[in-house]
Amino acid sequence: MIIQLKTNADEQIIAGLIARLEATPATVIRIKNHLAIPEVKTTELSAAEAGVVAEVIEKTPAAVLGSRLFQPEDTIIKLPHSVIGGKGNFTMMAGPCSVESEEHVRKMAKVAKAGGATLLRGGAYKPRTSPYSFQGLGEDGLKYLREAADENGMDVITEVMDETHVDLIAKYTDVFQIGARNMQNFSLLKAVGKTNVPVALKRGLAGTVDDLLNASEYIAAGGNHQIMLLERGIRTFDNKYTRNTFDLAAVPVLQKLSHYPVLVDPSHAVGEWDLVTPMAHAGVASGASGMIVEIHDDPEHAFSDGPQALKPDTYLKMTEQVYAIRQLMDSWE
Amino acid sequence: MIIQLKTNADEQIIAGLIARLEATPATVIRIKNHLAIPEVKTTELSAAEAGVVAEVIEKTPAAVLGSRLFQPEDTIIKLPHSVIGGKGNFTMMAGPCSVESEEHVRKMAKVAKAGGATLLRGGAYKPRTSPYSFQGLGEDGLKYLREAADENGMDVITEVMDETHVDLIAKYTDVFQIGARNMQNFSLLKAVGKTNVPVALKRGLAGTVDDLLNASEYIAAGGNHQIMLLERGIRTFDNKYTRNTFDLAAVPVLQKLSHYPVLVDPSHAVGEWDLVTPMAHAGVASGASGMIVEIHDDPEHAFSDGPQALKPDTYLKMTEQVYAIRQLMDSWE
Amino acid sequence: MIIQLKTNADEQIIAGLIARLEATPATVIRIKNHLAIPEVKTTELSAAEAGVVAEVIEKTPAAVLGSRLFQPEDTIIKLPHSVIGGKGNFTMMAGPCSVESEEHVRKMAKVAKAGGATLLRGGAYKPRTSPYSFQGLGEDGLKYLREAADENGMDVITEVMDETHVDLIAKYTDVFQIGARNMQNFSLLKAVGKTNVPVALKRGLAGTVDDLLNASEYIAAGGNHQIMLLERGIRTFDNKYTRNTFDLAAVPVLQKLSHYPVLVDPSHAVGEWDLVTPMAHAGVASGASGMIVEIHDDPEHAFSDGPQALKPDTYLKMTEQVYAIRQLMDSWE
């Protein structure tokens, strides 16, 4: 239920109304002239209360704090070297799937930067389907990643897999990435919600648009509003030629519902390097605010996800084309 | 199994090999220097046979006649007013979901043409989920559609729902459309395969890429090689904000596997008009050879699928942008 | 919209109301004291009309004629040797996937009968994914099937793939089977709806419960109310160990919504013979009115779907167990 308050209404009556609703019990979120009470659908108003209420809307959106209803303007996230979200900004993030060594991540950082990326990606803690797969270099990986980014004047994005690592990873990263398999790891969402580090939240393999928005609300409810949403492919019946199904329509859908920047990850969406470029084209054309891609100079020997990594040359050509499409689209507005 | 024949091999021995395999029994398809035997995985070759064989490949692709393996060059379909497929060609198809009246389809044809469409779409026989929904105007609809197209120098694409209508519809249309629900209506596929009318085959709601290719092979096996493939969204778990999930990665996948033109239908893929433009952008950027979209001047009173129809102004703006993206992409090659 | 009429209301006013609604235009279906108008959600009633109306319900169920709302009692289909549907009746249908030869189908009929089947299944026209797969023996197959059934005092169920075959197949069969890929072949549904041959309608790979009910309504709207619904597995993301996902909850769901008998097809649902028995157990326990299974004495050389066929011994043991579960469940009621 959303209660739209009249302008200049008596604040004492409003406070009373909030207190009464909270005692139901229920969560009441006030955003300027709106009260959102997500778990409640209807209430009987006293005469005094009715006097301060302009309208009662039965349905609350999946994410209250993330909703365009209450914040029509785009959330813009500013990092030392990047601006994410907002009209005209397009952010490239690139790097290896895993941090493999100090030397390798430095090499990849240079390539990423040359392709216009302002954030360097790389996993130090890896969520792998099998316990016998490479699990990441841990804190050493974080150090190498940070150094490589600093050397190239880039920001860092890296995955945090559980709440016990939040403080450690916060020391090294500019953006927390929450992976698809952890989209509904609510303890982790709450933990990053208590930090002031921006969070890139990936859509889960079975995550509906509403699930993703609800997950983002766990972060926002903790006080951290620097959130970006990542479409990275969902799991469907067709997975012979692509690892997942890239749901690009989710980009305009999420942009309509939420003010958070929406980015795309064509690498994980398709899982095959030769499909990444056309899907990067489609991704920027769908209106996304940015993109995260995996690169590797020797994909066959990558520690993880080699088949989907772009070689440097392909990456450089792809990014140039992506920016050209973005520039063309800017000319329309 | 694919048997690659040596060049200048003895044709008599080849004929014997084919006869022997066909007697297994099995279907043997000869394409230049290849024999494809889809249902067979291995065979023992006599010494003479071995002498004409360069290589035996165990796996046959889903569509033999449609495969790039045997025809690397693009299939190009030429209609009086349109060229579909091939490098640099982008074909726009537009029109109302249903032919509603003589006057209305003429009005819509003008709009379609103004937006650069060279094919006019419109359903005269409608596959509707409920038997109580509008089922189409039948032959009258076909006449109105043909006239409207002719008046504007356009080709016609319209749906054929069953084999008994094939001859009738062939009198009025330039392209048969096979709808998603009929992708595996094998009797219908065989029937259009015996005509020389080009066929636009839509991917089914649960159709894998291989299913679509196999379905196209039913048409090709009948002798009709003028086939185009349409991605129009698949059915997945997320259907609250979009009717289907637009699987744009299928465009480069199909292009890699098959030589047929691959087109997209953003209207049915998303089902909401305000998502059609960003998905049209993404569709052309994915590399599709063309697009089919639904337009209506009064969507709220459309006889079918109103919510996904573009109003004329939106359509005209969208097509201009789509051509601009296509033009930009042409400059890269 | 459903209009519930008062009992003993003035029939002239009712006729006027129907005429007025039909002129909208709209389809009006009268079932005893109900008017169902599927495409309409609301209407303004005149004073006279209001006098005959007890209640107006905004929502019409997916299948009007198939709905429990208007016919609470079960539809029971009576064949010479079988009774399908209704409390306490459990019908076994068995036979080979394809009719392979006169001799083979006779052999399989004996086995089917020995396991308590009263209907013999067998395909003479086969819907195959690839055009190069075995397509069935055609009319010869129908003859062999009919003879084998007659010899054993059984009824016949066989697939009809398109409307041009309806009359031919009606000569040989007691039940038309509509396959999953044709669930929304509306021309075919209309064609069998005009016959008086019972129809077993299989759920499509992407068919929702409402889609299935709507498809059944195409048959019923033609006048043929002898319909049974078959759950045979849907297509989902997990298809490594099973061909489809057997959605057994659809059984009680369909039974709640519709009065048609609901049967299950564990063979196609799982696609692996060693999973058929546990799924047959689960199927009968879910409350289904019957079951259709594929049997073969030499699955490795079956013309189609060998991997899912039960050998005679396994089939005989399975059916005995299925009847025991059914008998136990009967004792509860």
Place this chain on the structure above:
Amino acid sequence: MIIQLKTNADEQIIAGLIARLEATPATVIRIKNHLAIPEVKTTELSAAEAGVVAEVIEKTPAAVLGSRLFQPEDTIIKLPHSVIGGKGNFTMMAGPCSVESEEHVRKMAKVAKAGGATLLRGGAYKPRTSPYSFQGLGEDGLKYLREAADENGMDVITEVMDETHVDLIAKYTDVFQIGARNMQNFSLLKAVGKTNVPVALKRGLAGTVDDLLNASEYIAAGGNHQIMLLERGIRTFDNKYTRNTFDLAAVPVLQKLSHYPVLVDPSHAVGEWDLVTPMAHAGVASGASGMIVEIHDDPEHAFSDGPQALKPDTYLKMTEQVYAIRQLMDSWE
């Protein structure tokens, strides 16, 4: 890759082979006479090594430690009041979705026990889609649950949502439940893998059979082999009448691949109380080793998941029927 060793082979050579493979680097798991090396597909053997090797199998199963290949006999988990897994054992687990109060859980425990449940379920930490939904009573809830179980001579199963709670919850529970949304929360899996508390691992909404087995392997690799697998419905395109799609074929599939007990959760699978009983029947008939169901005396006012809770009378009738089916099935073996 699996290397089957010869019996009585030279242990020194085997040790050398293991050391060489581990240095690749790779994980080598020795189970009796087998070496499983999950990440490796082939290796060249020295003459000495070849002397100790009986066979090399290229493919490693998803879960090495959980595979029937290396442990044909069933894992049986023994708790003070329950035996889970193994021929002839069927375990009922029941209780409220959330622990709501000390009094309520005691009341529900009595009902659960009366229906033959030997484990009491109840959530104290709740994974809710929205941050504004009831999140559980925390440690108080655990205390009430433990007391209620003890009073009735029952074991406790309750959900652990993150690794920081593992030690706390271990004090109160007999079985850790890992929820569907945490199936691939690898940090949590590793954490419970280091305890000696049995774990009930629920299949994720998008979890394939192999994903579930791989997830279980994270637990087993930590040394905890007391694992049970729970099928609780997967996410598919059809979710109008059921919350999820109950994939009962996964029961025999998992039993074939793994030696862990496989249980079913009909409550979450369907999400509607009146479908729970037929699905409980189907579940036991599929061969599951047990079942977990949600009960509530006043579902409309339940703190969570009310619509799927069985009222006491329905629960008691259902369990009686479930045991009768199980007993019938026991008589076959």
